[in-house]
Amino acid sequence: MKTDLTDTTSSKINKALVLGRRAIGTPAVGMVLTLVIVTDEENAYDALKAANEASREHPSRTLVVIKRGSRSPRDRANARLDAEVRLGADAGSGETVILRLYGEVVDHAQSVVLPLLLPDAPVVVWWPVNAPTDPANDPLGALAQRRVTDTYAAEQPIEELTARAGTYTPGDTDLSWTRITPWRSMLAAALDQVHCTVTSADVAGEEFNPSVELLAMWLAERLKVPVRRSRSNGPGLTSVRLQTSAGPIVLDRPDGSLATLSIQGQPDRAVALKRRETAELIAEELRRLDPDDTYAASLRYGLERLDEEAAVTAPAPEQPVDVTAVPSAETDPAAGPEAGAEKKAPAAKKAPAKKAAAK
Numbered sequence: 467m468k469t470d471l472t473d474t475t476s477s478k479i480n481k482a483l484v485l486g487r488r489a490i491g492t493p494a495v496g497m498v499l500t501l502v503i504v505t506d507e508e509n510a511y512d513a514l515k516a517a518n519e520a521s522r523e524h525p526s527r528t529l530v531v532i533k534r535g536s537r538s539p540r541d542r543a544n545a546r547l548d549a550e551v552r553l554g555a556d557a558g559s560g561e562t563v564i565l566r567l568y569g570e571v572v573d574h575a576q577s578v579v580l581p582l583l584l585p586d587a588p589v590v591v592w593w594p595v596n597a598p599t600d601p602a603n604d605p606l607g608a609l610a611q612r613r614v615t616d617t618y619a620a621e622q623p624i625e626e627l628t629a630r631a632g633t634y635t636p637g638d639t640d641l642s643w644t645r646i647t648p649w650r651s652m653l654a655a656a657l658d659q660v661h662c663t664v665t666s667a668d669v670a671g672e673e674f675n676p677s678v679e680l681l682a683m684w685l686a687e688r689l690k691v692p693v694r695r696s697r698s699n700g701p702g703l704t705s706v707r708l709q710t711s712a713g714p715i716v717l718d719r720p721d722g723s724l725a726t727l728s729i730q731g732q733p734d735r736a737v738a739l740k741r742r743e744t745a746e747l748i749a750e751e752l753r754r755l756d757p758d759d760t761y762a763a764s765l766r767y768g769l770e771r772l773d774e775e776a777a778v779t780a781p782a783p784e785q786p787v788d789v790t791a792v793p794s795a796e797t798d799p800a801a802g803p804e805a806g807a808e809k810k811a812p813a814a815k816k817a818p819a820k821k822a823a824a825k
Contacts, residue, residue, distance in 0.1 A: 469551040476581040479549050479563060486553040487561075496525055497560050499752065500584045502591045503530045504575075504606055510564070512744070513594040518558030519745035524752040525559040527584050531606070532565065533572045545569030547578060576605040588612070588755050592748065595619045597626075602635035612755050614748070616641040617676040627676045631769040636757035642676040643761050644747045646703065648739055649681055652717055653706060656727060662712035667693045670707075672700035681706070683768035684760070702741055 467490055469482050501521075503513050510532055517528045546569060552562040563582060567575060583589055589610040593601070597615040601607040617640055620626035630640060657664070667685045671678030678695065681703060686693040698704045701722040708715040713730025717737070725739035 467553045468556055471549040471551065473546050474549050475547065476578055479551065479582060482549075482551045483553070483561060483563070486551060490554045492554075497527050497584055497587065498524060499526045499588045499590060499755075500582075501526045501528045501752070502579060502589065502606060502610065503528065503594065504591065505530065505532060505594050506596065507532055507534065509595050513592070514562065514564070516744040516748055517592075518562070520749040520752060521558035521560045523749045526752075527560055527582070528557070528562045529579055529582055530562070530564045531567065531575055531579065533567050533575065545571045547571055576609060579606060580609065583609070590614065590752060590755070594744075599629050600633040600635075601638055602633070611637055612751070613638050614641065614751055615639075618642050618645075623674050623676045624679060627679060628769070631765040634762055634765055636762070639751060639758050639761055640676070640680075641744070641747045641751070643680050643758075643764075644750055645677045645742065646681045646684075647750065648742075649703060649706065649717070650684060652725075652727065652737060652739065653685075653708070653715075656715050656717070656729060657708075659732075660710065660712050660715070660729060662710035664689050664691050664708050664710050666691050666709045668696055668705075668707040668709075669693060669703070670696040670698045670705045671703040673697050675700075675702060678703050679768070680764060683764040683771075686771070687764050687767035 467486055469486060471478060471482060501517055503510075503517060505513050510530055514528070514530055517526075517530075521528065548566040548568070550564040552564070556562070565575075565578060567578065571578065590612040591601070591604075591607050591610040592614040594616060597617075597620075598604040598607065601613040601615060604613075607613045613635075615630065615638070617623045617626040617630060623642075627640075627642070630638065667682075667689065669678055669682045669685065671681075682693045682695050685691070685706075704720055705716065705718040707717075710730075714728070715730070716728040717725055717739075718728070719725035719739050723738075723740045725737040727735045727737050
């Protein structure tokens with residue numbers, strides 16, 4: 467069931483939700499959270515599709531915020547809120563409200579969303595693209611207990627990941643971190659099978675892939691060993707090699723689907739380690755709404771390492787040159803006869819002019 471509302475208000479949207487539930491015969495609200503998706507028109511369809519699939523595991527009210535209006539002063543008179551209310555089969559296992567903001571309303575999205583939140587239920591805000599630098603201080607992010615970003619969708623993923631580390635607030639998370647959950651589980655299980663000491667690690671993957679960087683940060687922070695970052699053709703994360711006192715442990719996934727786990731003294735094992743869709747990643751993040759301390763520790767460790775490397779490689783400041791202290795033939799005999807000759811040359815050129823004047 468779909469209901470279109472043009473130039474509407476949050477109060478009218480709430481009424482449309484109540485009437486829609488009665489019309490389809492499900493007046494009871496059995497949703498467990500509110501998922502707010504902040505995106506643009508281009509990416510709204512894919513984000514909403516992933517949210518609907520995730521709602522089968524986590525019934526929720528999904529609010530899609532699409533900021534379409536210009537922020538120029540001359541367009542303030544065109545401020546408007548349009549909404550599309552979806553219930554039943556069109557909204558997965560919950561309710562969906564698509565909000566399109568125009569004009570001055572764009573700057574007050576939190577005022578539109580606040581009356582539509584489920585009472586006494588957690589709030590999760592997800593930015594599929596164009597996430598703010600500091601999600602916790604964003605007006606919409608301030609309403610949420612959990613804030614989900616995706617640095618892989620940024621134009622400069624590694625710089626974006628560094629910014630996330632600098633502004634981290636408990637409750638922040640990133641889908642690039644969620645993508646490596648199976649890798650972390652498999653590596654931890656492999657180390658439980660062998661009594662050994664890890665001496666170093668090597669992580670291989672695509673260049674500028676934040677998931678590869680996060681896995682390297684996690685290994686370095688947990689194992690306290692040097693971790694080398696290698697480049698491969700992908701797709702995504704391709705292999706992890708741990709050097710241990712009992713021999714190497716290798717988890718290799720060259721095709722993005724099936725991986726091979728190799729442990730010294732044991733037969734190789736095939737492991738299902740396919741690249742997951744966005745719906746699976748969102749569903750995993752919605753399972754836990756408490757702060758992810760492991761993610762925070764890995765980010766902090768990576769940021770500290772970057773600061774240390776920057777301090778080591780920073781060039782020494784240039785010493786200012788006092789031009790008044792440059793020696794010359796007149797003030798310093800050690801300056802040499804050439805400097806004195808340069809001083810006398812202009813005077814020699816003027817001598818013929820003086821004789822001509824005398825004549």
